[in-house]
Structures are given as structure tokens and as C-alpha cells.
Amino acid sequence: MMQFLRLVKNENMKLYKRKLLWVMVLILAASITLSLVITLKTADKHPKDWKHHLKTEIASKEAELADKKTPEDFKPEIKKEIKFDQYRINHNIPPMYSDTAVGFVNETLGYSGLITLFIIIIASSIVSQEYSWGTIKLVLMRPLKRWKVLLAKYVSVIFNALILFLLLMIVSFTVGMIVFGIDDMSSRFVFEEQDKLKDVSVFTHFLQYFGSKFVGLIMIAAFAFMLSTIFKNNALAIALSIIIQFAGSIISSLLSAFDKGFVKYIFFTNTDLYKYVEGSPPAKGMSLEFSIIVLIIYFVIFMGIAIVIFEKRDVTS
């Protein structure tokens, strides 16, 4: 166990002593700053009496619905907004204005996608780079099992993904607190689950959001990691993983339109567990439990293939 931790530490050392990760951290910081600037520039100061404000909002939205000039296509969206506003008034939950600490965190949640992109790049190169550097020889002539070396690399990737997620949350919350203060914080998050409105505490919401995104990240990282181990080529691993990560949901919704039974068993149909919190499952017959089982099976397959190939392969040149 100590030995395994030392292996993970080695991987972290190799990551921290290069620029790549620091550039990523910088990009993340720049993105948060950009969000801050945009929020400061564009968001109106949120109203003191939010209930009164929401009531006037509802009134004007209803007027819009009644107006003949409003296109039919817009109407469901407006109706939904009214529903949300009404729910907030009834349950005494102030809206999550983006010029509040919690609201700002909510604004920057989407950068978890950026982190996923970074982690795909790291996972795709952590094995193949040892081959291109030629250091794989020195690594694999040690008196230890090859699978431990491989697993330590994957664990290091996931560890650093977790660090980046925490960093994103902590930094944007801190920035939000400093800039917007901690008064006026909405403490509950309202969302729609299969046509019914619900509310949870914001921390539950952030946990659910990051948790489900993190599961997706673990999966796509395992996929990239496997490709990189098989082909000793990071470009291929990065390209394929990015396509699947960012076009996967489009592909699976296209496929499910054909109503084929196999769609729900596809890896990338299941990776976004947040759909079970907000929104709807991508295909019929899917549930949270179903997706978790499918993901576990895929995970074991991905890591299994990577380990078997890594264990067996001769190290030449």
C-alpha cells in the first residue's frame, strides 16, 4: 500500500514539475475571472424585495403570453418561467441571482466541462508519454508488477481531477463571497424533475452536479487512458475521447430517435448521470441504477483491457 502511494506520488511529481497542469489551472482561473467580469458588467443589481420583483415579473410574462405577437414557440418557455417564479414565492425561496456568492458558484459550474477536457488530455498522455520519452524502460525494469504502475497513473489522474473540481468550487465561492458578500444568499435550488418542481439546499445541488460530472469524468478518463495504453499515442486518444465526451449525448439522442434497444447499453448514453436529477433519461428503460451498473461494467472492461495489454507487451525501443 505504501509502495502504491509512492507510485502515485511519483506521477504527481512528474505532473507538477511540468507546465501543462499549471497552464490548465491558469486557464481555469482566467475563465472564472471572465465570468466575474461579465457578471459585474451585465447583471443588474438584484432587487431588495425579491418577492415584489418576482410578482411584477410574473405579471409582465403573463402579459407577454396574452400578446398575439408572441410566437407560439416561445410560450412553453415563458410558462415554465412563470411556474418557477410562482414556486419560489409560494415556498419563500429567493432566486439565485448571479451577483451573490452562491449564484456566482452556480454560474461557474459549467467549467467542470473544461476540467473534463483537461483531464482527457492528461489521461491520454500519461502512459504514451513514457514511451515517447523513452523512460518506460527504466520504469518497467523495476521489481514490481506492471499493473501497479499503470493503476497508479490512473489514480493520479483522478486525484488531480478531484483537486481541480475542488479548486473550481472553492475559488469561485471565495471570489463570490469577497465580491458579492454573503448576505442575500439563496440557500435552496429549485429544479424540475419530470414536470414537477422540487427544491434542495444549494450544497446538495452542487454536490449532485459535481458528483455526477465527476462520475462522467472518471469514465471518459478511463476510456482515454485505455486508448493511450493500447496505441501508445496520445493524439488518437485525445481526439476519440473528446468526440465521445462532447458529441456523445448528441449521438445517443440521435440513435434513440430510431428507438433501437441497444442505445441504452452504449457507454456514452450513460455517462451523464445529472440527467437523472434535472431533465430526463436519454433513452427508454433507463434508470440511475441501470446507468451505474452499465458504467461499472464499462469501467472494468476499459481498465481490464489496458492492464492486460500493458502487462503482456514487450518494451521495444
Next chain:
Amino acid sequence: MAEPVAKIRHLTKRMGNREIVKDLNFDIHKGEILGFLGPNGAGKTTTMRMMVGLMSISEGDIKINGKSVRRHKEAALKKVGGMIENPEMYQFLSGFDNLVHFQSMMGPVNKQRIKEVTKLVGLEGAIKNKVKTYSLGMRQRLGIAQALLHSPDLLILDEPTNGLDPSGIREIRDYLRRLAREEDIAVFVSSHLLSEVELLCDRIIIIQNGVITDVENVRQDNSEDETITMALRVVPQDKAIGILNDLNIAARAEDGRLFVNIAYKQIPKLNQKLVEHQLDIYAIEPLKQSLEERFLAKTGGGQL
């Protein structure tokens, strides 16, 4: 003789349907520097890759300290240090961090030991610098340091002097000598340069096309009865020839020297006679037949 550190038996490597290395058999002993000599493509690197567990073994086995590399790789490699082909290290890490990295793969980090090996290869001055600033010679030395971290019984070095200038080669030779003698470890070094192995090694295995063609002792002690060729520089020469003929020793004059084939134990007697006849003796020296000559004689002038 003590049990060898490594026993190589019927070692064979197939790739596709080609046999890269065929039925190799040899031992490596404590305290010896064993040379592995052969032209490029002979199969030296392939053999060494199998010895350090980088390549699977098609047939046969390697036992290190009695443990099979084929069946118990981790146990067999516990006391093996190596460097295969180029000394590729992490360029973005310092020499020190590279050593920390490889040491912690085997056990807890021991700064004292890192200091020791750094000193042994003479890298104290540059160990905190990034490897990308190192010269090839420094990288080779760091490669050797890395291989010595866990005090191995067997050190496997693939062309460690490749690309080094003569002084660099000399340095490496000195470390290896010291290691073999002082720490009593077995050193297995490959090279495609005859002159180099000859200077460095105690014993040489010659490999060609994946097959061992010869095993040579480099440092041979002449036995009493062995006949050797001596070169004499004596004036006047014709008088010397007469004296030699009286002793029943055939002599042949060439380039101002006399060459004689005599028994090792006869050398003092020959010297005595020449002195008795008051000849001026400038030199009496054994004509060392270099490994190259012996090698060429054996292979019929085959290209090495």
C-alpha cells in the same frame, strides 16, 4: 567457484517467425565484468531486455540469485540494476528528482544512498540541475547512478560508453572497475566495439546473429609451460641469433626486432644468456596478441 549471480540457459527470443536470439547459455559471476560483444543487430539489446523483464522470454530461462525471471519476475529483479540503450531520463526533472523517482519505485526514499551513488558517478555538482541541461556523458552517469540505487548484485549496462569521448569512456571504465572490485557486484556490459570491451572486461562473450560464437578470457595469467611469443630489441642482432640458435630457439628478425617462441618459464634463462654475452638489451616484451587478432583468426576475418 561460488554460485553465479546469473545463469542464462537456452535463452531464446522469437519475434514473428524470426529467432532474434538463439539458445544462449552463460553465467555471470560476482566481482567480474563480463563483456557482451557483437555487431549491431546481433541481439545484445534483446538479450538484456529479457534479463531485466522488459521483454518476454520465448524459450529457456534466466535465473538471478536462483530466482526465475520467467516465473518470478519481481523476486528475480530485486537485485538487478540496468540501463538499456540510451540513458533516457525525465528531462524536466533534476538529476536528484529522477533518482528519487526511481528509488521510490523500489522502496522508501533514502537520501543518503542517493548521495552515495551521486558521488560514485561524480555528479555531485550538477545533481540539482534539470537533466535537459546535462551532456550525454552526464546522462550516462546518471543512468548508471539510477541502476545502482538499490545496491544491485547484478548490473546490466547496454552500450554504456556509446557516444562518449575517450575521457568519458575512461571514467565509466574506472567506476565499473571499482564497483566490481569494491562492491563485489557482477557487471554485464555490452558493446559493439572490441577495443572497448577488451579494456574493460575480464571475460567476453561474443554474439553474432543471435548466437554465442565465442567466450574469451581477457586477463589470462600465463602458465609456466605455455609458449608465448616474445619480442626482443637486442644489439647486435646477428650475435643474438647465434646465441638463440645455441639454445635451440628459433628466431625471426623483423623491423629491427627479434621474435621468438619460447616457453614462459624459459624467459629468465634467455635473459641471463644474453647478459652473459654482454649484449645490449633494450627490451624483452611479450607480444600480446590482441583479442582482435584472435577474434579475426577464429572467425576467418569476419566483419565485427
